[in-house]
Amino acid sequence: MDLTLHDVRLPTAPAERVDIGVDDGRIVRIGTGLARGERALDCGGRLVLPGFCESHIHLDKACILDRVTMRGGLSEAIAEVAGLKAGFTGADVTERASRTLRKCVLNGTTRMRTHVEVDPVIGLRGFEGVKAAIADWRWAIDVSICVFPQEGLLNNPGTDELMVAALKAGADTVGAAPYTDTDPHGQIDRVFEMAREFDVDIDMHLDFGSDISDLDIEYVARRTEEFGWGGRVAVGHVTKLALLDRGRFTALARRLADVGVAVTVLPATDLFLSHRGHTHDHDAPRGVTPAHLLLAEGVNCSLSTNNVLNPFTPFGDGSLIRIANLYANICQVGARGAMADCLDMVSARSARLMNLDDYGLAPGNPADLVVIDAIDPALAVAEIAQPMFGFKHGVPTFTRELPQLHSPA
Structure with missing residues (x-):
């Protein structure tokens, strides 16, 4: 041997x-x-x-902390990156993505799904830059691309065509960020149509914030069932779920398990960005959805990094085991079995979310x-x-x- x-x-x-x-x-x-x-x-x-399995990271906008002012929450972070994207070149993206991949490899990651945004400002430069970094690091890590519209799809003419071009050029997952669109459900519908046209999985950014009166995840569950896409849909963040009462949370978890929607929790980003407008400093919500409680209802879940050294998350060394530990701290997971589940959520469960049949x-x-x-x-x-x-x-x-x-x- x-x-x-x-x-x-x-x-x-x-x-x-x-x-x-x-x-x-x-x-x-x-x-x-x-x-x-x-x-x-x-x-x-x-x-x-x-190997560890990174199910949700953004290589295209990693390592830009030296270029931003860190003005605050989610909308500010989106705006800061939007202001920088016009200056991103393919070589710049490749260098920063490679720097991040090096961190991940040295911390034991062997599989990865990176989200890459396209729009008329960045075009396909970020996509092509990330592809080049993936090719350079293929000897150490397998990386797939989820293409998505960070700044809107229906309200951002030209983005749809760029997403289709990226799917034709090798992206194997299609994503969404409906909270940035004037018609969130319309964006979700269009992403499901793309997924069916190209026969790819779906991985959406979903349900940030504190208004739990309307949850896009409920609509995603319905469309998953209608399209027959169970087991091929994941949603990331869903920080609103952390605010649900136990009865509503359990009912939603069972619905997600029934239709086959997986959940990725991004503890570093979710904790950093959430509830910045909270007025009671002594009792601010954590903003991290309890994935271990979703697991208990049959939902497949992963924990992941999301961002590294940028305005969404000004931290990160590429260590998924550190992310698992951070999650366990935030969500007060101390039982040995539940801590072992946290390790699963950065390895075997992440691989299942990504439908990796050879992991x-x-x-x-x-x-x-x-x-x-x-x-x-x-x-x-x-x-x-x-x-x-x-x-x-x-x-x-x-x-x-x-x-x-x-x-x-």
Whole structure:
């Protein structure tokens, strides 16, 4: 065998210690007592994952913190980026996207969906710049593109044609941001039509804010059922759900589970942007939807980064395990099983949301492997365990040495 990992734990069975054998870029055996391969790594009982799976990030507008003033909330962030986009070049986008991909790879991410915006101002420059970065980093990470209209679709002439062009040019998911459109439901309808025309999945930005009298997610659930797109629709943010009473929340969760709509929660962005107009500083809502409660009702959920070093989120090191830990803190998740679910929401559940049928630690799947410095999924989240070694198709992608103490003799 080309590669063997010895004495590892799988996240689905952390009490057991096994070996993993890799040949020709794929997992061929998982068991005990494997003969040492051409390259062999002794892992000391640590966890191995099929890499972290980033289901919602914006590579095209990452790493622009030095260009903005950080004026405040969601509308201000959209306006700041809108003012910069005219100056984005393909090379600029490629460089910033590559810088972000490097962070993600070094933190153990092997699969990703990036949202890329198109409109008459940016045209396809952002799309082409991100495609170039994806090609440059294909040796370490697989990245797919969700094209979407950040500043409106029906109210922004020319955007529809650009989204169609991007779908023809390789985008494999279509997105939406209906809260920026004069006709939110009309935008949702048009996105479903595009999805059917190109036979692609849907991933929408949805339901920011504090007005829970009208939820676009209810309309999305209806259209998902009508179009027969169950299992192929995801919605991101949905921060309004954090304000629902338990009865309405549970009913909506069951509806989403029934029709097959998945949810991505972006804790860093949602916490940073939400409820800035709240007048009672002593009791401001967190604005982060409790994904673990959606899981309990059968909704598939992921946790993801969203933005890195820009006015939507002026933080970010590309670490999904840090995002899982942040979510657990915000939503007061402390039980071991629930913390392990947080690890699932940055790995296996994210892959399911993206309909990746070759993700996972199983013979025949690509040998995308990340060893993390933990022996238990819950403790990996609790301690923000460090990724130590990464492999893509069985080939090394990174090594992160553990810190060393220099104690006195």
